[in-house]
Amino acid sequence: MSQVKNEHVEAESGLVTDDIKFPGESGDILAYFARPGGDVKRPGVVVIHENRGLVPHIKDVARRVASEGFLALAPDALSPLGGTTQDLISRDEVPTLIQKLDSQETLRNFIAAAKYLKTNPQSTGKIGVIGFCWGGGLANQLAVNSSDVVAAVPFYGRQPASGDVPRIKASLLLHYAGLDERINEGIPAYEDALKKASIDYKIFIYEGAGHAFFNDTGLRYNKEAARLAWERSVSFLNEKLKT
Secondary structure, eight states, rough: OOOOOOOEOOOTOOOOOOOOEEEEETTTEEEEEEEEESSSSEEEEEEEOOOOOOOOHHHHHHHHHHHHOOOEEEEEGGGGTTTOOHHHHHTTTTHHHHHOOOOHHHHHHHHHHHHHHHHHTTTEEEEEEEETTTHHHOOOHHHHHHHEEEEEEEEEEOOOOGGGGGGGOOOEEEEEEEOOOHHHHTHHHHHHHHHHHTTOOEEEEEEEEOOOTOTSSSSSOOHHHHHHHHHHHHHHHHHOOOO
């Protein structure tokens, strides 16, 4: 069960937002939970942050997801270390700490997030995931490793090993930035493996956009690419989780 620390209804949007904890591999996982008001059951979406941690931008993304009619859960990968604090953000220490996390334990914590959403009393049981940068790579790993995930939307995320691709049961919507050479090197092998395994997928490459183009608080934000990618993502999640 979640442990609500402070719940409030945002008057303008009608969303209910909570700071919660849910059980993970490493213990209690801190998370931000946003949902539409009311008692209607809704599909769930795990929102996975960049290597900057659970910052206000990602909480805003969770609210955007919730505004589209989903339960949105944004876990904090740094929960085993006490969570993403303002002090860590100010000292720019989050990326270094992210690198020090046990990758398999972290993956299992996010698998637990999908399970938490699926079994939540307010959920229909259909679960998707959307992730950005480091979180995009983890979204790909959830598609490989979580049977609860039926739709995954990685933004410029590191691709899984080709040998793991046949394990994917989810539908995929893959967003890449045209100028993101390092991440894009993995696209051909990934797409080849997806085709061979007959995975349901779509790939979009946003020419002229750089890595992290969706983050509207960063220097590489590309408004047009972000708008189009978001429209496509919402349409995809509606199709895969609400029908």
